[in-house]
């Protein structure tokens with residue numbers, strides 16, 4: 172998947188099934204479709220005849236579930252699955268989700284996508300009153316809050332716990348009597364509800380995973396919503412009404428699959444619209460438009476359509492490169508790019524190229540791509556980025572929590588142009604990004620979180636407020652600068 176190249180990683184993909192005898196294989200199939208959201212670990216908990224059982228491990232789904240018995244031993248009528256990229260908590264086996272908790276009377280499995288902004292404070296408070304944690308993951312905090320809640324009944328306890336955690340989260344919880352789903356009050360991370368042909372219910376991170384298992388899309392789960400799926404059917408309620416839709420813009424720019432719909436907007440079409448606006452805002456004197464495979468191809472199509480410059484296949488991606496973990500050194504990262512992408516000399520030689528990429532994080536990938544194109548004879552490279560410069564850290568579930576790692580936070584666009592070795596460099600404006608996706612024109616930022624670009628965080632940052640304050644004090648950038 173392209174996500175290893177970008178050096179930008181999201182935490183997780185979630186997939187849960189209730190009420191189907193093939194719940195475990197369906198979950199396995201669904202997780203394959205969500206593998207781009209996390210490649211460092213995977214797990215499935217199945218509701219078997221003897222209760223909840225888990226199979227999990229580090230690595231890709233195909234590595235963790237290497238033999239049929241891995242699925243057969245957890246088979247049952249309900250399942251909860253997870254693919255993980257580690258951020259808060261690090262890469263430890265005990266942090267691989269779903270987390271499975273066994274109590275004297277029952278068992279529960281919990282999976283999470285996102286990042287809690289007050290998990291450290293809550294954990295400290297819980298530990299001070301005797302709680303013992305088994306993982307370093309922020310996810311475990313929710314279970315402690317749930318079990319300690321004095322509210323009568325499971326749903327009351329869950330609602331109280333959900334009101335105590337803050338940040339970006341989509342939770343799925345499986346018990347022996349139900350599957351429960353909750354989304355944070357801003358809906359940073361997507362979660363959707365679907366129906367299997369035989370009546371079973373699916374809840375998962377992206378609609379593409381519903382399609383993969385033959386489930387029908389029912390609806391998006393809304394900010395602040397708690398959905399319960401039990402023998403009594405599907406029940407929904409708000410655990411809070413203090414909500415404001417702010418879907419992570421990076422879902423549209425980069426993370427989500429092009430065949431997914433988020434709150435009614437198709438990801439591919441949103442990217443095409445971004446490419447069109449980019450062509451209007453940042454025209455280029457080029458012979459051909461080339462997109463960086465795969466996540467930038469939709470935007471490149473939009474750029475070509477709007478500018479009238481023909482699209483061509485100047486870069487190809489190797490389909491069968493063995494997985495590389497996040498590369499620890501710059502030199503290794505550069506080699507990884509070379510193994511995955513190559514330039515088509517017959518297409519690019521002697522041409523002036525409008526190279527379309529979806530974003531620039533550290534700049535490593537872009538630098539390598541430009542070198543590849545020049546080595547293949549490109550006459551000029553005009554780099555156009557279908558999102559605004561990434562200048563601020565994310566605390567809602569993307570693994571960039573420091574401005575040190577972000578090229579655009581530390582350099583002007585003119586400096587970036589020189590460092591990347593391109594003839595010109597242009598980014599999409601934040602306004603054009605918001606209008607291209609256009610989730611909800613009446614909401615702030617059109618229903619998106621654009622904090623990565625603007626520093627305008629839609630929630631208080633709790634444990635991260637001091638970090639951000641320190642980071643911002645060092646920033647000298649003009650945040651509205653988008654071209655050079």
Ligand code: SF4
Nearest residue numbers: 419420565620622623
């Ligand atoms: S800060 Fe950026 S990456 Fe994080 S949720 Fe907002 S848009 Fe997404």
